[in-house]
Amino acid sequence: MDIQRLKPHLPWITLVVLVAIVGINDPGFLRPSNLLGIAGDIVPLFIMALGLTFAIYIGGIDLSAQSMANMVTVIASVYLASMGAWVAVLCVMAGFLLGMLSGYVTTRLFVPSFISTLAVGGIAFSIAQWLSGQRALNMDAAQRNETFGWMIGRTWGVPNELLIAAVLVAICLFIERRTTLGRALKAVGAGELAAAASGLNVARYKILAFAISGALAAIAGLLFAVKLSGGAPTIANGFLLPAIVAVLVGGTPLTGGVGGVANTVVGTLIVAVIRASMLYFEIDATRQQIVFGIVLIVAIALTIDRAKLRTVK
Amino acid sequence: MTRRISRETLIKWAPLLVLLALVIFFTALNPTFFSLRNFARIAIAASPALMVAVGVTFIIVMGSIDLSMEGTVSLTAVSFAFIFAQLGGSLAGLGWIAIPLTLALGGLIGLLNGLVHVKLKIPSFMASLAMGFVGTGAAILLTGGDIVKVSDAAFRGLLTVRWLGFPLMVYVAAFFLLVGWFIQTHTTLGRNFYAVGGGEDLAHASGLNVTRVRVTGFALAGVFYAIAAVLVVARIGQAESVTGANFMFVSITSVVVGGVALWGGIGGVWNALVGVLIVNVIDNGMVVIGLPDFLQAGVLGLLVILAVVLSTDRKMLSFVK
Numbered sequence: 001m002d003i004q005r006l007k008p009h010l011p012w013i014t015l016v017v018l019v020a021i022v023g024i025n026d027p028g029f030l031r032p033s034n035l036l037g038i039a040g041d042i043v044p045l046f047i048m049a050l051g052l053t054f055a056i057y058i059g060g061i062d063l064s065a066q067s068m069a070n071m072v073t074v075i076a077s078v079y080l081a082s083m084g085a086w087v088a089v090l091c092v093m094a095g096f097l098l099g100m101l102s103g104y105v106t107t108r109l110f111v112p113s114f115i116s117t118l119a120v121g122g123i124a125f126s127i128a129q130w131l132s133g134q135r136a137l138n139m140d141a142a143q144r145n146e147t148f149g150w151m152i153g154r155t156w157g158v159p160n161e162l163l164i165a166a167v168l169v170a171i172c173l174f175i176e177r178r179t180t181l182g183r184a185l186k187a188v189g190a191g192e193l194a195a196a197a198s199g200l201n202v203a204r205y206k207i208l209a210f211a212i213s214g215a216l217a218a219i220a221g222l223l224f225a226v227k228l229s230g231g232a233p234t235i236a237n238g239f240l241l242p243a244i245v246a247v248l249v250g251g252t253p254l255t256g257g258v259g260g261v262a263n264t265v266v267g268t269l270i271v272a273v274i275r276a277s278m279l280y281f282e283i284d285a286t287r288q289q290i291v292f293g294i295v296l297i298v299a300i301a302l303t304i305d306r307a308k309l310r311t312v313k
Numbered sequence: 314m315t316r317r318i319s320r321e322t323l324i325k326w327a328p329l330l331v332l333l334a335l336v337i338f339f340t341a342l343n344p345t346f347f348s349l350r351n352f353a354r355i356a357i358a359a360s361p362a363l364m365v366a367v368g369v370t371f372i373i374v375m376g377s378i379d380l381s382m383e384g385t386v387s388l389t390a391v392s393f394a395f396i397f398a399q400l401g402g403s404l405a406g407l408g409w410i411a412i413p414l415t416l417a418l419g420g421l422i423g424l425l426n427g428l429v430h431v432k433l434k435i436p437s438f439m440a441s442l443a444m445g446f447v448g449t450g451a452a453i454l455l456t457g458g459d460i461v462k463v464s465d466a467a468f469r470g471l472l473t474v475r476w477l478g479f480p481l482m483v484y485v486a487a488f489f490l491l492v493g494w495f496i497q498t499h500t501t502l503g504r505n506f507y508a509v510g511g512g513e514d515l516a517h518a519s520g521l522n523v524t525r526v527r528v529t530g531f532a533l534a535g536v537f538y539a540i541a542a543v544l545v546v547a548r549i550g551q552a553e554s555v556t557g558a559n560f561m562f563v564s565i566t567s568v569v570v571g572g573v574a575l576w577g578g579i580g581g582v583w584n585a586l587v588g589v590l591i592v593n594v595i596d597n598g599m600v601v602i603g604l605p606d607f608l609q610a611g612v613l614g615l616l617v618i619l620a621v622v623l624s625t626d627r628k629m630l631s632f633v634k
Binding site for chain 1: 378380429433434435436438439440443444445446447449450451453454457458561562565566569575605607608609610611612613614615617618621622
């Protein structure tokens with residue numbers, strides 16, 4: 001069996017093997033209610049990873065996702081009282097516009113995306129600190145339940161977060177596979193120069209990819225704020241690493257062009273199972289970050305397309 | 314031709330002019346800014362950041378990037394605190410051995426970083442980011458989330474003993490800045506950094522062992538991060554897993570704002586110094602003139618974009634990722 005032909009299937013094989021290992025050691029793990037619970041808990045992270053997929057798919061990276069989500073938890077907590085459900089629109093718009101800013105700075109000003117998104121992340125952090133007065137904020141419980149309570153309940157035993165995630169996956173899959181935008185993003189990821197040479201407005205599509213990433217990071221932040229019933233400028237810290245891991249172990253390489261939304265679904269489930277298995281095998285929570293850091297390195301090393309990198313800087 | 318020269322001259326001197334303008338600006342708004350006391354305050358805040366910036370300067374000159382500083386600083390700071398306590402907890406006794414051990418550890422982490430980047434052929438920003446996460450994770454593991462105090466009077470002398478108005482740690486940082494300058498200009502290694510940054514293919518074709526230069530560069534950066542860690546512990550008297558937090562953003566901003574081009578080959582440790590001073594003068598100045606400190610991250614973000622834009626010759630580039 002050729003390793004290159006096996007490669008696209010590695011993510012789901014990894015997932016099945018991991019589930020089997022944990023399941024054999026702890027049969028309780030495989031109970032549907034347990035699996036649903038684990039999947040439901042990972043949804044905010046998944047939504048962020050979904051957004052990151054677009055940035056990585058075009059060969060860029062979005063390091064601002066975590067700051068963006070932080071900022072949105074604050075925006076949601078501050079303006080829920082005055083704006084009601086419309087605060088969701090404000091949050092998504094804020095994420096979309098800041099994402100566009102990253103994209104603009106990357107494409108028009110020629111700043112590499114890891115620097116531009118780091119810088120935009122700094123701006124988002126400032127906004128969060130300014131709005132929150134550098135404190136942790138709480139939402140009014142009654143109002144939260146009335147406005148966004150539907151996000152975190154259960155329908156026929158299925159956590160509503162999963163339904164939200166399913167809708168977002170459907171939208172993203174549609175964008176990726178059935179729209180011009182999706183084809184254009186694939187072209188940009190597969191070979192930016194060729195895409196530009198064939199008349200594609202590369203800059204516009206790249207800006208859109210970063211904007212989508214920002215908007216999804218914002219939705220992740222909103223959901224997180226609703227779950228915790230509050231917000232703070234650093235509340236979502238710790239999301240960025242597992243979100244990047246989810247995209248990469250799913251099989252979307254750092255070099256872009258292959259993989260995509262469906263891969264990130266598998267990747268996020270792998271992250272979820274790794275997390276859960278650490279609990280079962282009683283690996284201390286303090287080791288999680290080391291494990292994910294190493295998984296990240298392995299995942300990049302396995303997936304990256306070296307033919308696209310003449311020199312590795 | 315004249316345009317290129319003027320552009321290069323401008324880029325070379327712009328950071329220093331910005332620094333002077335900032336000092337004049339803040340002094341005009343509040344004269345207490347221009348005082349030895351305040352300058353000492355800026356120098357104390359800038360010393361550890363300068364060490365991190367000097368370290369990452371070598372990497373950026375090579376055209377790579379290192380985002381591992383937060384993890385490396387945290388891990389070396391925590392390790393230093395533990396080793397120091399194990400060896401008696403005093404500089405007067407065996408405690409001083411902790412310092413060379415910490416620097417060696419920093420070098421080792423950097424070495425690992427470089428090996429992951431070069432041997433696994435992973436772009437340096439991602440390899441170092443991942444290694445940074447591992448470093449922070451290791452620091453959390455070591456401390457279990459606790460704070461490790463270092464209260465030896467002799468060691469804290471780095472902060473408390475002053476000479477001509479500045480604490481000793483400022484002189485330590487200045488000394489290592491000179492070491493960095495020496496490595497940059499007077500050693501083969503320093504020249505090799507510029508060779509790799511100026512054109513990796515060419516450097517490789519001329520017989521340079523690019524792999525070794527890269528790995529050595531990362532190891533060297535690690536040593537400088539460890540120096541920064543020791544200085545931070547001296548400044549705040551404790552080490553924990555978040556000791557290194559914020560160093561990544563601030564140091565990258567400083568180096569880039571100071572005029573080290575992200576594309577490699579241009580700039581050096583003096584640019585790092587000017588950049589660190591710009592960032593710290595802005596920080597300090599905003600407090601002195603009474604602006605809220607939450608603006609800091611946003612201002613730095615805009616500044617770094619501006620700096621990269623100004624230092625990029627856009628005719629040379631077709632696209633960036």
